[in-house]
Amino acid sequence: MMEYIQINKLLTTSIYKQIAASITQAIDRGDLKYNDKLPTEKEICQAFSISQTAVKMAYEKLINEEKIKRIKGKGTYVTNRDVYQGNLHNFYELELLEDKVTPKYNQKIVMFDKKTKDYGAYRELKIDKKEPTFQIIRVIRSGQNPVLLQKIFFPHKYFKNFEKQYQSFSNLFTFIEQTCNYKIAHLHSTFSAINASASEALLLRLEPDDALHYVRTKIVDKKGNIIAYIYNYFPGDFTEFEVIVHAI
Amino acid sequence: MPSNCLELITIDRRSRVPFDSQIKERIKGFILDQTLYYKTALPMPNELAKALNITEKKVVKAYQQLIEERFIKQELSGIYKVSYFELTNYFFDRNTAVYDAISTLGLTPSIRCVEKKVITLTKQEIEAIGFDASQSNKYFYINRLYLGDKQPIMLLENYLPLYIFKNIDQSFVGDEPLDAYIKAHYNLKAQISKRQIKAVNLDRTMAKLLNERPNAASIQSTNKVYDHLSRLIDYGRSHTISSYYFQTLVKKDDMVNAYPQFFNQSN
Numbered sequence: 071m072m073e074y075i076q077i078n079k080l081l082t083t084s085i086y087k088q089i090a091a092s093i094t095q096a097i098d099r100g101d102l103k104y105n106d107k108l109p110t111e112k113e114i115c116q117a118f119s120i121s122q123t124a125v126k127m128a129y130e131k132l133i134n135e136e137k138i139k140r141i142k143g144k145g146t147y148v149t150n151r152d153v154y155q156g157n158l159h160n161f162y163e164l165e166l167l168e169d170k171v172t173p174k175y176n177q178k179i180v181m182f183d184k185k186t187k188d189y190g191a192y193r194e195l196k197i198d199k200k201e202p203t204f205q206i207i208r209v210i211r212s213g214q215n216p217v218l219l220q221k222i223f224f225p226h227k228y229f230k231n232f233e234k235q236y237q238s239f240s241n242l243f244t245f246i247e248q249t250c251n252y253k254i255a256h257l258h259s260t261f262s263a264i265n266a267s268a269s270e271a272l273l274l275r276l277e278p279d280d281a282l283h284y285v286r287t288k289i290v291d292k293k294g295n296i297i298a299y300i301y302n303y304f305p306g307d308f309t310e311f312e313v314i315v316h317a318i
Numbered sequence: 319m320p321s322n323c324l325e326l327i328t329i330d331r332r333s334r335v336p337f338d339s340q341i342k343e344r345i346k347g348f349i350l351d352q353t354l355y356y357k358t359a360l361p362m363p364n365e366l367a368k369a370l371n372i373t374e375k376k377v378v379k380a381y382q383q384l385i386e387e388r389f390i391k392q393e394l395s396g397i398y399k400v401s402y403f404e405l406t407n408y409f410f411d412r413n414t415a416v417y418d419a420i421s422t423l424g425l426t427p428s429i430r431c432v433e434k435k436v437i438t439l440t441k442q443e444i445e446a447i448g449f450d451a452s453q454s455n456k457y458f459y460i461n462r463l464y465l466g467d468k469q470p471i472m473l474l475e476n477y478l479p480l481y482i483f484k485n486i487d488q489s490f491v492g493d494e495p496l497d498a499y500i501k502a503h504y505n506l507k508a509q510i511s512k513r514q515i516k517a518v519n520l521d522r523t524m525a526k527l528l529n530e531r532p533n534a535a536s537i538q539s540t541n542k543v544y545d546h547l548s549r550l551i552d553y554g555r556s557h558t559i560s561s562y563y564f565q566t567l568v569k570k571d572d573m574v575n576a577y578p579q580f581f582n583q584s585n
Contacts (some may be wrong), residue, residue, distance in 0.1 A: 158515060158566060159566055159568050159572070160568075160576055160577075162568070162573065162577075163576070163577060165577070165580055189325060189326050189353070190326075190348070190351060190353050193353050194351075241580065243573075243580040243581060244580060244581075247581055253570075254570050254573075255569070255570055256567055256568060256569045256570055257567070257568045257573075258565065258566075258567050259565065259566045259567075259568070260351070260563050260564075260565050261515075261537070261563060261564050261565070261566065262350070262537065262560075262561075262562065262563035262564075263517035263518070263535035263536050263537045263560060263562075264347070264517075264535050264560075265335070265343070265519070265533070265534065265535045267330055267333065268330055268332045268333050278333060278334060278335075279333075279334070279335065279519070279533055280519065281517040281518050281519045281535040281536070282517055282535065283515075283516075283517040284517075286351065304517070306516060306517030306518055306519070306535070307518075309516065309517070310514055310515070310516055311514070311515040311516075312512070312513065312514055312515070313512075313513045313515065314510060314511070314512050314513070315510070315511040315512075315513060316509070316510055316511075317507065317508055317509050317510070
């Protein structure tokens with residue numbers, strides 16, 4: 071369970087630096103992920119027959135570098151996590167996951183569904199709640215870390231062939247424009263802050279009640295129809311939007 | 319649509335948040351996203367309690383809190399109705415003074431000064447913010463609560479350099495609109511404002527001032543305001559009540575310009 075720690079006592083490099091370096095490398099490689107629990111100081115010193123001071127020093131170095139953190143009574147955890155910084159008006163750039171040259175993000179589709187009980191979505195889509203609506207829930211990630219949780223709603227009346235087409239879904243805009251032949255006119259988004267529910271926290275690797283950016287987006291086509299509706303959830307601690315406002 | 323409304327209000331039994339807070343937040347959310355409009359009737363407490371399988375007391379408690387926050391009102395008939403009307407995004411993507419924005423919403427604006435003092439920033443702090451480090455390190459700090467119809471909307475802290483706003487600590491009372499004040503006394507005006515937006519949990523002190531529960535989610539905006547000479551004249555940080563929201567419209571053309579690969583597979 072701690073094979074990512076490597077110590078070579080034949081080297082002149084101090085033991086604590088070796089421990090810190092191997093944990094740092096494991097984090098960089100993705101072997102150790104956000105919220106993973108690290109062995110206790112005692113476990114490491116017993117496994118490698120080294121002094122507890124060396125382990126303590128290694129952990130303190132990593133805590134100072136904000137790569138790990140100690141939670142009282144629970145243990146030591148990996149905490150490093152990229153902060154997504156983007157322009158407020160360009161947050162949809164997270165779709166760059168299809169960019170094959172520099173794949174910044176990857177996605178995990180959590181669920182396809184052919185119906186939804188989300189009345190808020192029905193209301194925003196201006197359709198009756200008896201009308202079937204497809205739903206995709208996905209998590210967009212940077213490496214292993216969730217950057218964005220999305221619930222996307224496609225009303226059946228606009229996506230009649232969804233059940234044949236959904237398997238080619240990966241990039242949202244490509245799917246709407248190329249696969250389903252709609253011409254997007256604009257995205258209308260409402261930004262607010264909410265506390266994470268238990269399931270949102272789980273999918274975003276946060277604690278329940280942590281703050282989230284909650285962005286509800288309507289995708290409007292050239293004919294003025296709201297063809298799709300999205301709930302976007304960004305982890306508050308790991309998301310920063312920038313905007314520049316000019317004087318009128 | 320009272321019957322629809324009943325289906326909308328749900329609770330998460332695994333959550334650590336008490337049921338009454340959950341109901342309150344849920345209804346508040348629907349009011350804010352306009353699922354429930356001005357004058358929509360809410361289910362009667364006994365009706366909702368039955369549907370959720372909880373005590374009526376909890377529902378009444380949630381409704382009472384919503385009344386206190388002026389989201390709903392109880393009519394003489396006993397029916398609870400939405401009494402809230404929308405907060406627009408005037409605060410956000412225009413360089414409008416918060417004070418003026420509140421009156422644009424049809425609310426009576428007022429400002430309560432929580433704290434004002436002269437402080438000394440360290441060289442690191444000055445450089446990190448981007449103020450002129452060759453000047454005096456004394457800054458005028460104000461922390462003020464902006465209210466609409468006496469209800470808190472935004473808590474705003476400002477750091478104003480005394481090398482630009484000379485003697486402001488002696489003349490600024492604390493409850494006057496800042497933009498108008500610096501225009502009148504220093505003939506300075508915000509030209510560009512750079513903002514950084516985060517979603518954060520409110521700490522106890524801020525929650526109390528904003529009339530929210532501790533840990534409630536809030537939009538935090540860190541602002542750097544520059545004048546016509548591109549001088550940083552004001553560094554501020556605001557926290558808004560959890561019901562605050564703003565909107566953006568992104569046109570397809572702008573998306574194509576920024577990321578043509580989303581729309582042009584033939585390339």
